[in-house]
Amino acid sequence: MHAIDFKEIQEKLSDGFRPWQRSFQFWARATDIYTGYKVFQLRMNFVKDVNKHEEMWERQHELAAHKVYSMCSDLGGFFLKIAQILGKPDLAPAAWVRKLVTLCDQAPATPFDAVRVVLEKELGKSIEQVFETFDEKPLGSASIAQVHRARVKGDKRDVVVKVQHPGVEKLMMVDIRNLQIFALYMQKTDIKFDLFSMTKEIEKQIGYEFDFKREANAMEKIRRFLYDNNRKSPVLVPRVFPNLVTRKVLVMEFMNGIPILSLGDEMAKRGINPHGKMAEAAKFNILHSLSQAYGQMILKSGFFHADPHPGNILIGKGSEVALLDYGQVKELPDHLRLGYANLGTWYSYSSQV
Template sequence: GFRSSSRGGPCAQRQVCGAPLELKMLRRVGVASGVALVGGAAGGLALREHVGPENFDRALRFYRVAIPGYLQYKLTDIRTRGGDPHARDDAFQKLHRIWAPDALDIILQLRGFYIKIGQMAATNIANAFPEHWVQTMEVLQDNVPSKPFGVVREIVENELGKPLEDVFSSFDERPIGAASIGQVHRAVLKDGEKVVVKVQYPEVERLFRGDIWTIKFFCRIAQPEHVPALVEIEKQFMTEFDYTAEAGQLNEIRQNMLNRFGNRIVIPKAKAKLCTPKLLVMEELRPATKLADGLRQDMKKFASLKGMTLDEMLAIEARLDKEAEIEGRLRYGPSAKETDSIIASVRAKVFLDNLVARLWNFSVGLFPYVAPRPVLDPRELVPLNHARLVDDLLEIHGHQILVDGCFNGDPHPGNVLLVHDGSEDKLGLIDYGQVKRIDTRTRVQLAKILLALHSNDEALIVEQIKSTRYRTKYNKDVTMLKLARLFFDREDAEILEGKHPQAFLDELQADDPVEELDEDFVMIVRVAIMLRGLGHVLKQHRSTVAAWLPLAKQVLVQEGEEDFLRQTGVAME
């Protein structure tokens, strides 16, 4: 879809956005196009045999929403390009209100890989998704409707080969989270240890394969520049269905990370003897809050600090966001140091208020009919440091990639917890089904790309990108330069030349189509863009180059590449 902004023109004063007649017509186009794409293009019966009746039906249901939605966004973009930005924004806002709920509805009906697509929107990957889409898709981070407990019990007992009660002294029937391939329950082992149990849905691997095929086919027609990345993502996602492997990956990354970041993060330990291909048992991180829930609570805290209700603050923020978007600029939240000052001020006020409350309660409050004063919990009033949260996640995952060569390829916010450890929160990092390993050569290549981008030496940037397996039809230097900056650095107005990310990629594809992506870098780029997307949501916009530069230097020094450091001038800084 297209994000509304000043990068376009007038909205025709005809009822082009959300008109019932046009919607009905476009939906009929979607059905007809879906049949043509999935059926006529390859021979309906033959294709049905290839993907199976279930996936064939799922593809048609997906296309019924995806095709008319895509067409209406595309038509609105063309009709409103080059004119009044406010009219253009209004036109797109109408589309968002129509299509975001429709998209969520079909995602929840189909589940499978479509949930992963919705999670990308919720994470605002590449800063490409409007606020309405981000908020609508937020439920997909870890709160997808779950399966009945009877289904869960059957899976657990089949995997363990014994009754559930033989292994667990208690097992909470209510899941604490559900997502694309399974759901998670609290339980207590026979020895009294509290654990969480991740259960994989039996049909999910079969559905994922068909869903990815459907998405790839759609992209080949509408957005071919995404196909090479989807091919590699498909390979990586297919590794997610073996929870025995995930248990090993979880413990490996846990060991790597806790030595360096143990004061800031917590990673659960897998109970390897209880893990099977469809069952993962691990330590429970508690007391903990889901990051999404913590951020929602944080909004209330910031509203209180400003002397407003949450609704009043959200209304003001929405207006300011819309103005900034129309003007083509980014809004920035407070820095880490500024937030530290706010936090120190709140802590000092809470301390003084509690001191007065305790003195009151143990003096005047002892008299009959005198009401005691409440003692406040600082954690309920002190806001999170959003800037440090984004910086920590970038540093941690950059270390996994550049230093360890073993990293989580799916760090969306649903995989992050806030673990309450005394007066400070630590980041709880979970879900290691999509772990990617890269060799020393790739780590050095990435470090050189980052240093080249930092130096802003265009010839050197192009040289380093061409040393990978990135290939376009004509291998134009300007294409390689633009891709390098977008993939490995940032997605602001300067990099995107004032365009929406998809429009920017469309133009590159038309001029010099991408034919091959280096498979070793696809998941690295995905991690970088996903973490930057979280930064955009929190108004903490980041450059991957700036965040990972110290790690890149470290790698090049360790691997004897000091000459390259001197070439870029970094060694002398």
Template sequence: MSFRGMGGPATAPRSVRLQLTALRGKSSSAKCHFHRAITTTALPAAPFAPHYRPLGIRQKPFSLLSPVSLRRGLHDSKLRPLLPPRAAKRERRLPNLRNLAVILGLLSLLYYTYPPFRHSLIAVVRCARVMEAVTADVLDYKKVFAVEDQLAALGRELTEEEVEKKRQARRECHTRSAKRMLAALDKNSGIYVKLGQHVAAVQVLPKEWTETMRPLQDQCFPTPLNKTNDMLREDLGEGINDLFTDFDPNPIGVASLAQVHRAVDKRSGKPVAVKVQHAALQEFAAVDMATVNFAIRFVKYVFPEFEFSWLGGEMNEMLPLEMDFRHEAANSSRCKGEFLHLRGKTSLYLPNVLWAEKRCMVMEYIEGARVDDLVYLKKHHIDRNQVAQELSRIFSQMVYLNGHFHADPHHGNILVRPKAPGSTSPFNFDICLLDHGQYFDIPDDLRVNYAHFWLSLIKSSSEKTIAERRHYAKLVGNIDGDMYPILESAITGQINMADDTNTHDSANDPRPKSLLDAKTFDKDQIKKLRQAMLEKEGLIASIFELLRVVPRQLSDLQRSLDQSLHTTHGQSRVFVIVAQYCAKSIWQGDCATFKRSLSVEGFSFKALRSFLGAFFNYAYWNTSLSIVEMALDMRARSVKVGLWLDGLGKGGLKAAEDEMAGLPLKATQAA
């Protein structure tokens, strides 16, 4: 037997070999006695035994022996060969790896066979993904704001170079933060996509945020047909083939919460639009809403001046209702009833709902096009000016008279079609309003006060008018002082928010004295508004505070009247229509007040004088606005004639018709 690690392949002393041979088959106590004996036995000195070396302090004598090892003890009948150190280490790892493999296998089995476990695990991942992005954004902003605080501590006016560096640092921080949040929202999908779409629509937020979130508006992916079929069987006990024939597997529209398919109803045989919720949405909705609320509270804690609670509050209130299609069907039925008395006076048409369940709704299929499809309007000889005016009348009726209105009127939810057989529209077209999941109720006092505020904006500026505007702004949303110019800017589209007494903005352009003088809210003005938010002390905080205290339904309405129709009557024409409905709303409120006064206090000349004053005020507004309306319509027709003549000179009769329809000559030639 040779000793290992002692300088060469020398053999053990003969006495040791003899004792090892004798120990085979002996008792355990004898073996232990031999172990102690050989441990205490001194080896020959190096000069007399060059092939041996003394044992180290941590070396065990039997670990040096080869080719056998006593590691497993001398209880074994056979001694196993000694393993190299690395091999021994690998051998010790094997049990740990086996245990890890077993654990992973069990977790995988639970994930694919036990839905509650899978739900919990995915929920944790979704929450962690969002909170990671939020935390990274908060830390990023903290660093940028810390640098700004250091500059402010210098106690001097910043140079132009320092101001530009400050702006650039903020822009870069906005971009980095928005991209991180976009990645998290996109991966989680579901209600997070809807949240990103909402952020993209708020124009007062930094451009880096709105532009970054914009892809979410068109980035909704359809649910596979088999999952939709499973969901219908789970909810209704019937699948797609049991309910419909000719079910188109490709959806005609996909949104963040649902998708729409074209089909034929099996019971009635009518072509229908089938709206089905995304199958995976309901599973994580509660957890996702809790995560968003926690993230908003976290941001509020770190940056108290940033007010986003309105966003969480709106989501908590509206999302559960939007996810129940029975609520949407009820909204549609109520809206239809509120417009019944306007048969023959409005072009509004709401599709009939055949039946509705929580996650599936079947309604009448509407053939039409988006309201901004100018080619479609020209093909069917539909006047785009009339379409824009009808949109204004419809939503003004909802807000100022009905107090119950559609809160999400974007392009995809409004269709226009040629007047259908049996339609009572006074025009040659119908405006079809879809997606009634979001509706808001406006209290009567708020509705009337907001109408007063709008009429004050129509009046020419004076000390009395300015005081009236501020008075009703206070009643509408408790808006006063420095916040008032922000509200006025949001409505008029003017970016000079310093003081009502200013008559010129920073570019020395005359400021409009009323809404009738206001210009279109174009991209340059939006850019100036955002720049003012960054530069004015506390202004961005005031914007967020405004979004909290002003009812969101009022600001949502402003973005419903888009400018994509390229109308020739100007923005003031829409304001005139709004003013007409505001005047009528105030008149109805005055009539209700007079009736209450009669029922409570009885007849009095004071109440009569007040009533007559309200009547003459309404008559004045109604007459004045009608005259302005006629003048603006005549101007719009003259502009159209000018476009027709201009197109005739450029490319003949066809070009003239295209120009009058709002179609650019280059686009027409390309088509």
């Protein structure tokens, strides 16, 4: 078994993982984006033609979106999480959403030597003792962890090995503190909204994501619920290998499919008309599967997957949907479930009137 050299790991990590540099980068870029909007607001006072206002605001949002995208992309880690949160129509300008939605899983990968150290420390064995094959090149890398394809010894099935980036928890806490200070400033100067409480909730939820044992339990709970309550589960949920789960390593069933954001490109490659009957049927099946799964999780179980961004949705053969990453889950009390059910009933009734 290899000796654990944490100094070597630190040296292998990029400069982007050093706290003071990240703090400086964040404040320099956030200040630039903020002052850009303030200067723009001053300019708007001199534009008398109100018909031009909307067009000018759109251009400003486009400019800011590029800067926010660059900041999140360059800093990675926690800021990819922020991009996922802001990349929703109800939280940010449309220009921001269009830009940030593409940042789902673009975190820099941890070097394999460092991955090996984490794996072997967590599992207590060498990679060669546990896995028949192990692909050193990751399938993908996100803000907290990266995933590798492998095969466990004595098992013919392919698995996904999720490995936490070394040191990422401490660095994310630095990022969150910076964001909380910025949120407090924005509350006092520009935004009449409790941004700070929102950042505290983000801190709480992200804290959960560092415990892969918790994630494995959540994944298995949702999997059992969906598989037990349907002839066929509306979405596929990976099966966990419980003997290969620690706080920083999670081994699960490999799910074959195409990321939902790449579905259009895949259709184009296959010569499928995106507006044809086949494509429309596929879109309907995908939407129906996700709606059915979330309807059951929220209204019937009360325990649901709370991070359905595009990077966590794979589309397989026959428009089968696989739902990945159970680091963020929520449990609703009965009165909220009943409230949502009543709201759905009212909406359904009112739309028919």
